[in-house]
Amino acid sequence: MEKEKVLVTSALPYANGPIHLGHLSGAYLPADIYVRYKRLKGDDIIYVCGSDEHGVPITITAEKEKVEPKVIIDRYHEMNKKAFDMFGMDFDIYSRTSLPVHHETAQTFFKSFYDQGILKEKKTLQFYDEKAKMFLPDRYVEGTCPRCGYEEARSDECEKCSSHYEPTELINPKSKITGETPVLRETSHWFFPLGKYQEWLENYIDEMNKKYGWKDNVLQQCRSWFNDGLKDRAVTRDLDWGVKVPLENSEGKVLYVWFEAVLGYISATKELSAKKNQPELWRNYWQDPGTKYIAFIGKDNIVFHAIMFPAMLKAWNDGNEDKYIYPQNVPANEFLNFEGKKFSKSRGWGIDVIEFLEMFPADPLRYTLAANLPENKDTDFYWKEFQARNNNELADILGNFVNRTFTFAHKHFEGKVPKRGELLPIDNEMLKANKEFPEKISALLEKFKIKDAVLEMMNLARTANKYFNDTEPWKTVKSDKERCGTTINISLQTVYTLAEVFYPVIPFAAAKMFKMLNAEKTDWFSAGEAKLPEGHRLNKAEILFRKIEDKVIEEQIAKLPATEEEPGKPKEITYEEFSEIDLRVAKIIDAGKIPKAEKLLKLQVDLGSEKRQIIAGVAKFYSPEDLIGKKVVVVANLRPAKLFGLKSEGMLLASENKDGQLKVVEVDDSVEIGAKVK
Template identity: 70%
Template sequence: MAKEKVLVTSALPYANGPIHLGHLSGAYLPADIYVRYKRLNGDDVIYICGSDEHGVPITISADKEKVSPKVIIDRYHEQNKKAFERFGMSFDNYSRTSLPIHHETAREFFLNFYKRGLLIEKKSLQFYDEKAKMFLPDRYVEGTCPKCGNEQARSDECEVCGSLYDPSELINPVSKVSGERPVLKETSHWYFPLGKYQPALEKFIDEMNQKYGWKENVLQYCRGWFKDGLKDRAITRDLDWGIKVPIEGADGKVIYVWFEAVLGYISSTKEYSQKVNQPDLWKKYWQDENTKYIAFIGKDNIVFHTIIFPAILMAWNEGNQDKYCLPQNVPANEFLNFEGKKFSKSRGWGIDVDEFLDLFPADPLRYCLAANLPENRDTDFYWKEFQLRNNSELADILGNFINRTFTFVFKHFDGKVPPLGKLEKIDDEMLKTIESYPKKISDLFEHYKIKDGVNELMNLAREGNKYFNDTEPWKTLKSDKERCGTTLNICLQTIYTLAELCSPVLPFSSEKLFKMLNARPVEWPLCGKPQLEVGHQLNQAEILFPKIEDEKIEAQINKLGSTSQTEAKKEELITYDDFMKVQLKVAEVIEAEKVKKSEKLLRLKVKLENEERQVVAGIAKSYNPEDLVGKKVVIVANLQPAKLMGLESKGMILAVETENGGLNVLTVPENVNNGTRVK
C-alpha cells in the first residue's frame, strides 16, 4: 500500500467539565487507534486536537462559580490534557482556542469573508435582560416550548421535541441571569450564507461517499439537513467572552463559537508548526490536495464537520489561491451510555477518566471501550463487562498465551528463541495464520471498523492458545525436544506479531511486551513474518493483565446504589383500578416513514376499529419503515396527545427492550381484529 499523508482531528472538547468515558468512545479512542496504526504503517500522520474554550456553556459555569471564564478554562484544559495523557492519547498537539494564534486565525477567516462581501448583516429580535443590561444567548433564556409544552426549553429550540421556533414564540421566558422576564430587543449580526453552498456540499458528500464509503448514520443526518434546506447562519453574537469581531461598529460582539471553534484544528496545527520550528509545516497538511483528512467525532457534532466546516473551507477556497483540503471521511460514532443510562453530570451518573484511572490501568479500559465502540448504534459501559473482558480476554486469553510461552522458554530453553525443526502441517498453517492478521486488521482499520479490528486481535491470541494446546509442548519436551522448540519458536513469533498489533489498542502493554521480547516494532506489514532470530535472548516476563477481583467491581457498583435507590423511590405503585384505565388496543400499521432531522423517530399511521390515527414512535434505530407496514401492534389508545418534533402523536407503541439496547415491537397475529382490547 502506498504511503499516505494523513491529517487526523478529534472534536475539540469543551473546557467546562472533565472528560468521561462516553467522550473517549465517541471521538478520541477510535482516532488514537487509527493514528497509532497509521504511524506503524509508515504513513506521514499528524494528529490534532485541543480545548474549545469559548461559548455559552463556559460562561454559565463561570457565572455559577462567580469566577471569570478564564478560571474555568484553565482548570479544565489542564485537567483534560493530563487525563488524555494518562489514557494514552497520542496527539501531536493539544491546543487551546483562547490562544492568540487561534484568535488570529478566526479573525483572518472572518475579515476575508467580510471584505469579499460574503457576510450578510441582518437585524433581528433577541432577548435582552434589562436588569442585567445584556443580550441573552439562547442558553441563558428558559421558557415553555410552544410546540410540546416543555417548561425548560431554550429561547429558539426545544431539546425535548427538537422544534425550532422564533424567540418571540417562547412562552413565559425567564432570564437565567436575573430571574426576570426578558424583553425582545433589536440587534444586528453578520450571517454566513450557508444555503449558498448546499449544492456544492451535496456533491462533495456524494463524491466522498462513493469513493470512501461514509457511514450511514452520517449520511442520513446530512440528508435531513439538506432536505430542510440550509439557511443563513449568524456568525456573531452579543457576548463579552470570545473572539472580538474585528470591524468598526461591532462593540460587544464576538465571533460565534460554531464558526470559530472548528478553525481550532487549523490554529492547533499552526501552533505545532511553531513548536517544531517549522512555521509553514501546517500548510503541508492543510493546503495540499494529496492530504487525507479524517475527522473523528461523536454524532452530536456531525453537522459541524460535514456541513458547516466544509462550507467555511469552500468559501475560503473560492476566493483564495491557498486552498484548504476538505475531510475525506467523518466516521462519527454514536453514544456510549453508562450502566444503561446516559452519562449525567447533574445526577452524578457516570465516571470521569481521571477517576477511572485512579482505580485501574489505562489499557484494560482502552480494550473494553474499543471492543464495544458505538460505531453503528449506542452501546453501554457496564462494570461487570469491564471485569469480564479484563479477566476472560486480556488475562485468560492474551495474557495466558504470553505467560505460558515465556515460562516454557525460560524453564527449558534458557530464555532464548529455540531453533525451528522440521515443519509439520499444523506449523505451516499457524505461520500462514500469523502472516494473515496484519492485513486483516489493517483492512478493518482503514475502513474505520475499529471494533472489528480489535476483535480480530483477540482472535489471533485465541489461535495462539489453540496452537499451543494442539502441539502439546509439555509432551514433546520429553519425547522430541526439537519438536517442542519448533512449537515455542512459532509461539514467540506469534507473540511478536501480537505485540505490534496490540500497540494501537494497548500501547502501555505493548511497550512492556516488546521489552520482554527484547525487540522493537517493524513496519506493520512485516510484523506477521518471523522476526525473532534463533538464539535471541528474551527478557524476564511480567504479568501484563492482573485479574480484577469481585470486591473492587462491587465497590464501584455500590457507589451507584444511592442514585439508583433515589430514583427507585420516585417510582410510585399504582392500583389495579389505575391500570385498568389504560386502554391497550390492537392497531394495524398502514403507513410508516422516518421523521426528518431525527435518528430515533418514525411517524406511523395506524388503523384501529373505526378510525385512523398518527403515532410517533422512537423505534427508528431498530426498524426500517417498510418493516412495520402491515404489522398488527399494540398501542396505548387513550394516551393524551403529545407533540414530538412538531408532529402530534395520539398513542404509544408497546415494545420490549433487547439486551443490546434495541427494541422489539410487540405484535399480535394477523387474524386479530383492529381495535381489539388487550388485557
C-alpha cells in the first residue's frame, strides 16, 4: 500500500477555560484516532495543535481577576496541555499563539495582503472610553435596551428580549471598564474582501467534495454562507492584547482573532521544525502539493476552516512564490451534550477532563466517546453508558478474551506460545477474521467513519470470544492437549491483532497487551498475520479494565445540579407564577412617533379603569395610524421603565412572523376593554 504524507490539525482550544468532554469528542479524539492509525499504517504524518491565546474574552477574564492576560493564558495553556496528556493525545506539538513565531507568521500574512492591495480600509464609529483611553469592544459596553428597557443590555444585543440593534441605538451606554459614558469616535479598520474569493471557494469545495467526499454538515453550512454572499470582514480591531498590526500609525490595533488563530497551525509547525533542528521542515508539509491536509474541527468552526482559511491561503498564493496547500478535508463533528443537556460551566453542568481522568483511566473514556461520536448529529455522554461500555464491552468482551487466553498460556503451556497443530475450519475462520477486520476498519477510518470503525474493533473481540467458547479449550486441555495448544496459539495471534486495531482508540490498554505478548507494534496491514513464533515467551498477564461499581456512577450523577434550565427552552413555571402576570385587554387610543427613536412608537392605551403610556418597539412594522383603535393585550403590572426620557407603563404582546416582522396580538370586538387575559 502506498505511503501518504499527511498533515493533521485540530482546532486550537481557547486558553480562557478548561476543556470538557464535549471538546474531546469534537476536534480531538477523532483526529487522534486517525493519526494513531495512520502512524501504524506507516504514513508520514504530523499532527499539530496549540492554544489560541488572544481576543477579548481573555482580557475580560484578566480584568475580572485584576491580573495580566498572560497569567490567564499561562494557566489555561498548562491546564489544557495536561488534560490532553492525560487523555493520551498524540500531538507532535502543542504550541501557543502568544509565541513570537506566531506573531511573525500572522504579521507576514497581513503584510502580504496589504502590499498586494487586497485589504480595504474603512472608517467606522465605535465607543471610546475617554477615562481608560481606549476603544471599547462590543462586550465592554453595557446600557439600556432600546426595545425592552432592560438595563444590562449589551452594546449590540439584548439578552432579555434577544433583539439586535446598532450600538448607536443603545440607551445610556456605560463602559464596563470605568463605568463612564463612552463617546462615539471614528476609527479605521482593515477589511479582507472575502466576496472576491467566493467563486474560487465554491469551485475548490466542489472539487474537494467530488474527490474526497466532504461531510454533509460542512457542505450545508458553506452553501448557506455562499447563498448569503460572502462579505468584507474586519481583520483588525482596537485592542492591546493580540498580534500588533504591522503598519505605521497603527498603535492600539491588533489582528482580529479569527484572522490570526487559523494561521497558528502554520506557526506551530514552524515551532516543531525549530525544535527538531530542521527549520525548513514545515514547508515540507504546508507547501508540498503531495501533502494531504486534514483539518479536524467542531461544527462551530466550519466557516473559519472551509471558507476563511482557504481564502487567506489563496490570497497568499496569488502574490507569493512559495505556495500553500489547502485543506483536503474538513471533517467537522456536531456537539456532544452531557446527560441530555448542553455543557455549562456556569451552571455546573458537565465535567472537566482533568477532574474526570483523576477518577477514571483514559481508555474507557476514549472508548465511550469514540463509540458515540457526534459525527452526524449531536449525541450525549451518559454516566450509565460510560459504565456499561466499560463493564460490558471493554471488560467483559475484550478484557475477558485476553485474560482467558493468557491464563491458559501460563497455566498449561509454561507462558510460551504453544505449537499450532492441524487447523480445523473454525481455526481458519478466526485467522481469516484477523486478516479481514484490519482492512475493514482501515477503510472506515480513511473515510473518517470513526464510530463505525470502533464498532468493528469490538466485533473482532466478539468474534474472538466466540472462537474461544466454541473451541472449548477447558475440555481439550484434558482430552487433546495439541488441539488445546492450537486454540491458544490462534487466540494469542488474535490478541496481537486486537492490540493493533484497538491501539488508536485505547492506546494505554493496547500498550499493556503488546507488553504481555512481549511483542512490538507492527504495521497495520500485517496486524492480522500470525507473527508470534512457536515457543515465543510471554510476559505476565495484567488487568486491562477494572469494572466500575454502580455506587461510583451514582455518586457522579448525584453531583449534578438537581433542577436545571436548558438554554433555548423556556423554564417551567407554576400556575401561581403565571397568574402573577396581569394581562389585560386595552384599546390603543393614540399613537405617535418619537424623534430620533426610529424603532419606537409612543402609545396611549385605555385599560378601562385607567389610561397609560406605553413605549413599544413596533415602529418598523406599524405606522401610528394603523394602531389606533386596535384592541390589544398588554402586560399591566410590568415595572415602569424610562425609554428616551419617556415613561413606559406596560408592554404590548406581539409575535414574530417568519419574515421577522412583529404582529401585535389582537382581540376581537366582543371582548371588553380591561378584561383579564388568562
